[in-house]
Amino acid sequence: MNRSFYRFVFGAGILAATLSCVKEARNTEELVDPWLRERTPVNFRLESQIGSAVIADDWRDDGKGSVSVSLITGGLDLSAVKVEALDFKYPDSEFCPTADIGPGSTLDLSSGTASFTVTSYNGETRTYTVSYDQFTDPLEGTYTFAPISGILDGSAPKSSMVIIGGWDGAVVVSTVQDKYWHWGAGYQPGDEEDNVLSFRLEKADPETGATYGTLVNTAGADGKYANYVYNNTIDVNDRYRLFPEGKSRWAKPGDGSIVIYAYEDETYSTPLHRVGLMEPGAYEIEGKTLQTASKVFIRSFPGPFDVIDWNYPDTRWYTDNLRHVILLVNKDSDNPIADHSAFLGQ
Numbered sequence: 001m002n003r004s005f006y007r008f009v010f011g012a013g014i015l016a017a018t019l020s021c022v023k024e025a026r027n028t029e030e031l032v033d034p035w036l037r038e039r040t041p042v043n044f045r046l047e048s049q050i051g052s053a054v055i056a057d058d059w060r061d062d063g064k065g066s067v068s069v070s071l072i073t074g075g076l077d078l079s080a081v082k083v084e085a086l087d088f089k090y091p092d093s094e095f096c097p098t099a100d101i102g103p104g105s106t107l108d109l110s111s112g113t114a115s116f117t118v119t120s121y122n123g124e125t126r127t128y129t130v131s132y133d134q135f136t137d138p139l140e141g142t143y144t145f146a147p148i149s150g151i152l153d154g155s156a157p158k159s160s161m162v163i164i165g166g167w168d169g170a171v172v173v174s175t176v177q178d179k180y181w182h183w184g185a186g187y188q189p190g191d192e193e194d195n196v197l198s199f200r201l202e203k204a205d206p207e208t209g210a211t212y213g214t215l216v217n218t219a220g221a222d223g224k225y226a227n228y229v230y231n232n233t234i235d236v237n238d239r240y241r242l243f244p245e246g247k248s249r250w251a252k253p254g255d256g257s258i259v260i261y262a263y264e265d266e267t268y269s270t271p272l273h274r275v276g277l278m279e280p281g282a283y284e285i286e287g288k289t290l291q292t293a294s295k296v297f298i299r300s301f302p303g304p305f306d307v308i309d310w311n312y313p314d315t316r317w318y319t320d321n322l323r324h325v326i327l328l329v330n331k332d333s334d335n336p337i338a339d340h341s342a343f344l345g346q
Helices: 003-022 340-344
Strands: 043-046 049-057 064-071 081-087 113-119 125-134 141-145 161-165 172-175 196-204 211-218 246-252 258-262 273-278 281-285 288-292 295-300 322-333
Touching: 043 049, 043 064, 196 340, 211 340, 246 340, 288 295
Parallel strands: 064 125
Antiparallel strands: 043 081, 049 064, 113 125, 141 196, 141 322, 161 172, 161 322, 196 211, 211 246, 246 258, 258 273, 273 295, 281 288, 295 322
8 A cells, every 4th residue: 555545544543533532421322212211391381480491401411401481489489389381292102201290299499499300211310400580570669659849839748749730721730738738637648658569570471471460558657548638528539549558459561551450350350540650850741841850650641621710729730630640759679578478468
């Protein structure tokens, strides 16, 4: 043989040796029928899970795998999260693997992870580590009221409620306390200034993206809720109250609004009214500029705004022609209050 042939054989041998050295070792059995070794779930679902689980096998170690899910954790007992589904590709096949958990089982995710084991037809095992991230809604959290001085009368008692109303061409913007003498004993809007609002996400629709939750409006240190009765005679609670006393429910259908429901309405079928949430800033509302350093919950009314009285009584915007009721709030935490569940149980 000539010298070129020997050089070719020698070079090929070096190349093969080099490739075998750099190939990373794998803990796998390459020659066993894959049907007998199948251990990969095709579906995994836990209670309060949003979206599909991400299931992955470790290509470096055939005995390991991972499952990642997103969970709504509000009201969820992480020490006993129910398994709703664990499916394999061919469940009716005699070669279908088995798992040490199944629908109805629970996993303890209180430490952040949990695990389960799948056994193939030929007896090989793979342990999957389950981890989760928390699915949240920006509304979720704890809010307190942010009172400001009077808009018409700077010496008026501070209030976190702003009223906008009046007939066309005569719109007035004031705090609810700018005309504080209209609120008699037992009917003070200020009774609610020390309240805390706690919003908690409970579930979400994976197809529409709509979110649903519970709301707790806790009475503050004074234990009182406001009773909006103008001059002790005109009850405006049905319009001034953005959030029910005590417990209620909320939903965000995806159109930017927040829909409020009675707590007893577990199916979210009969809305009470809608509110919006705006960030701090300057807003042009009904031709008036509202500058706020706090967040704003706003409830709007469709009209008509046609109650006209040329004597210009304060009722022209406080009770008649009401266009918007605004609550100024600060978001103190992205989490609901610690005893949110306890309040719901009352």
